[in-house]
Amino acid sequence: MTAPGLSLRGDLWLGEQALIRDLALDLPAGRWSCLLGPSGVGKSTLGRLVAGLPGPHRLDGGLRASDGAPLAGRVAMMAQDGQLLPWAGAERNVTIGARLRGQRPDRARARALLADVGLNGMARRRPGSLSGGERQRVALARTLIEECPVVVLDEPFSALDAATRLAMQDLAARLLQGRTVILITHDPLEAVRLADRAWILGTGGAEALELPGTAPPRSHAQAATLEMQASLLSRLQGMQPA
Numbered sequence: 001m002t003a004p005g006l007s008l009r010g011d012l013w014l015g016e017q018a019l020i021r022d023l024a025l026d027l028p029a030g031r032w033s034c035l036l037g038p039s040g041v042g043k044s045t046l047g048r049l050v051a052g053l054p055g056p057h058r059l060d061g062g063l064r065a066s067d068g069a070p071l072a073g074r075v076a077m078m079a080q081d082g083q084l085l086p087w088a089g090a091e092r093n094v095t096i097g098a099r100l101r102g103q104r105p106d107r108a109r110a111r112a113l114l115a116d117v118g119l120n121g122m123a124r125r126r127p128g129s130l131s132g133g134e135r136q137r138v139a140l141a142r143t144l145i146e147e148c149p150v151v152v153l154d155e156p157f158s159a160l161d162a163a164t165r166l167a168m169q170d171l172a173a174r175l176l177q178g179r180t181v182i183l184i185t186h187d188p189l190e191a192v193r194l195a196d197r198a199w200i201l202g203t204g205g206a207e208a209l210e211l212p213g214t215a216p217p218r219s220h221a222q223a224a225t226l227e228m229q230a231s232l233l234s235r236l237q238g239m240q241p242a
């Protein structure tokens with residue numbers, strides 16, 4: 001599996017509403033690109049566009065993969081709300097992609113991933129009997145089991161406590177090594193820990209961020225990480241509507 005880079009150009013529209021003008025994003029192949037920005041700016045819309053999900057969104061300058069091949073079938077997305085099937089247990093939720101494609105589900109891999117995300121012994125539990133953070137980890141396992149070269153993670157760790165969040169960030173960084181990952185997050189520390197590249201999206205386009213010179217995943221305790229987190233938080237605070 002070779003992961004392509006992605007190029008996004010032009011204005012992002014949702015129906016008749018222009019969300020972001022003049023996007024010019026080059027997401028490097030096999031790396032983590034992080035998108036931040038105020039609520040409602042269009043980050044999830046952009047994620048859904050990359051994932052090829054249906055909807056009234058469009059990017060009028062185009063979305064291209066660096067290898068020139070279509071993206072269809074090469075993107076896995078973990079949506080903000082997880083979108084688990086309420087009637088299926090955790091393991092069946094994790095293997096739903098294979099089932100829908102008519103393939104034999106890899107149950108052993110699903111159980112191993114559930115154990116990796118800290119849900120050992122919960123394979124049969126339905127979403128309704130899981131906490132919000134546990135549901136989010138089932139959705140993460142479902143994304144990780146797909147062998148897609150491009151992965152969109154839309155606020156994947158938002159429901160987790162701080163320690164579990166750090167552990168899941170490290171797990172995702174390890175298991176998604178070599179994939180082209182788009183991480184949408186509101187958490188400046190998460191962005192600084194995981195990103196190879198990062199941008200703040202606004203209605204006028206994307207502003208690239210300077211990141212520490214070390215390779216991700218970066219320690220949450222390093223001075224450079226904490227300094228960058230603080231400065232990013234101040235910038236995001238300045239972008240909120242009064």
Ligand SMILES: Nc1ncnc2c1ncn2[C@@H]1O[C@H](COP(=O)(O)OP(=O)(O)OP(=O)(O)O)[C@@H](O)[C@H]1O
Binds near residue numbers: 019043046
């Ligand atoms: N199905 C929809 N129909 C109409 N408008 C929508 C729909 N989904 C989103 N929007 C609007 O599109 C805009 C962008 O939404 P989007 O979810 O992409 O923002 P976001 O940056 O991901 O926000 P957040 O950080 O709060 O998740 C918002 O103004 C939102 O109200």
